[in-house]
Amino acid sequence: MSDLHAVPETPELQALHARLAEYSLGGHWQTREQNPDLVPYHWPWSVIYSCLMQSGEAVKLGGIDDAAKRRTVQLVNPSLTDRKATSRTLQMSIQLVKPGERAECHRHTAAALRFVVEGDGTGYTNVEGEEMLMEPGDLVLTPNWTWHDHFNPGRNNIVWLDVLDAHLTRYLDAGFHENYAEGPAQAIIKRDGYSKQRCGAIRPRTTSVGNAALPFAYKWRDTLKALKEVAAAGERDASAHRRTDHADHRLLGANDSSGRIDESTPTHEQHHLSRRTRTRHHFGREIKACNKRLRVERARLLLRAVVELASLQKHIDQRASDYFFGH
Numbered sequence: 001m002s003d004l005h006a007v008p009e010t011p012e013l014q015a016l017h018a019r020l021a022e023y024s025l026g027g028h029w030q031t032r033e034q035n036p037d038l039v040p041y042h043w044p045w046s047v048i049y050s051c052l053m054q055s056g057e058a059v060k061l062g063g064i065d066d067a068a069k070r071r072t073v074q075l076v077n078p079s080l081t082d083r084k085a086t087s088r089t090l091q092m093s094i095q096l097v098k099p100g101e102r103a104e105c106h107r108h109t110a111a112a113l114r115f116v117v118e119g120d121g122t123g124y125t126n127v128e129g130e131e132m133l134m135e136p137g138d139l140v141l142t143p144n145w146t147w148h149d150h151f152n153p154g155r156n157n158i159v160w161l162d163v164l165d166a167h168l169t170r171y172l173d174a175g176f177h178e179n180y181a182e183g184p185a186q187a188i189i190k191r192d193g194y195s196k197q198r199c200g201a202i203r204p205r206t207t208s209v210g211n212a213a214l215p216f217a218y219k220w221r222d223t224l225k226a227l228k229e230v231a232a233a234g235e236r237d238a239s240a241h242r243r244t245d246h247a248d249h250r251l252l253g254a255n256d257s258s259g260r261i262d263e264s265t266p267t268h269e270q271h272h273l274s275r276r277t278r279t280r281h282h283f284g285r286e287i288k289a290c291n292k293r294l295r296v297e298r299a300r301l302l303l304r305a306v307v308e309l310a311s312l313q314k315h316i317d318q319r320a321s322d323y324f325f326g327h
């Protein structure tokens with residue numbers, strides 16, 4: 001035993017430990033299992049991209065027969081030996097959809113954000129019936145449990161970075177997945193830009209945003225314009241990790257005009273670093289984001305448990321009524 005709770009082993013303790021182990025029991029004083037240290041890791045883009053293109057030849061997409069439902073190359077942190085994960089809570093992957101291909105519709109409790117790397121702007125992600133065209137630099141949010149599929153009607157590949165909080169939901173035993181029963185894709189009922197038009201600074205009076213997580217697409221042209229305007233104005237982010245006199249700027253994702261930060265997807269920031277700017281080392285962004293997410297997931301789990309219990313109680317009452325009263 002080597003931790004703070006270490007107790008010198010005596011013959012009595014050894015006998016007790018053997019007996020506890022036999023019955024799958026453990027003493028609080030015994031050494032606790034520690035999570036392995038998470039190591040930083042660098043995946044060179046040239047290698048990722050080349051493996052992705054190779055997968056484009058070797059892996060069929062579409063979900064029919066032996067075709068995969070998604071063609072992604074996952075970033076697997078070598079220090080997490082018991083799972084395919086990029087960090088303890090996040091899964092990051094690079095996805096490829098070739099011309100004419102469709103990644104079929106499904107939904108899951110993990111929330112996703114997608115940062116577009118390559119594409120000609122004709123391909124799209126359909127989130128809850130909204131067509132979200134994908135151009136390089138765009139950021140598309142797919143809140144948890146929203147239907148989504150991807151289609152590439154163009155002549156060029158679409159490549160993007162997927163970030164899902166899949167390992168957090170799995171850790172909470174709340175990792176659910178459902179395929180769309182009505183076909184490979186949802187109908188498009190909202191055109192590109194719908195969410196922005198409904199939830200932007202100028203929006204219909206009838207729009208009710210509430211606390212619901214919203215699908216949203218941040219266009220790169222808007223983000224870049226905002227970053228450049230902030231830089232030109234000379235404003236500085238007081239909380240940014242500056243080391244030099246040069247300013248750096250970041251925009252936090254907020255998906256309605258109130259400026260409310262979307263806590264239902266992993267926190268996303270877009271930075272603009274001026275020349276010769278170096279940021280200070282820091283940590284904790286992911287942990288901070290996940291703590292918020294953890295609270296949301298706990299509340300959701302509790303609510304689901306209450307609903308399921310109520311439904312079970314109703315079923316039991318009905319069975320009891322049938323048994324005793326014969327109807």
Ligand SMILES: [Fe+2]
Pocket residue numbers: 106107108112148
């Ligand atoms: Fe998905």
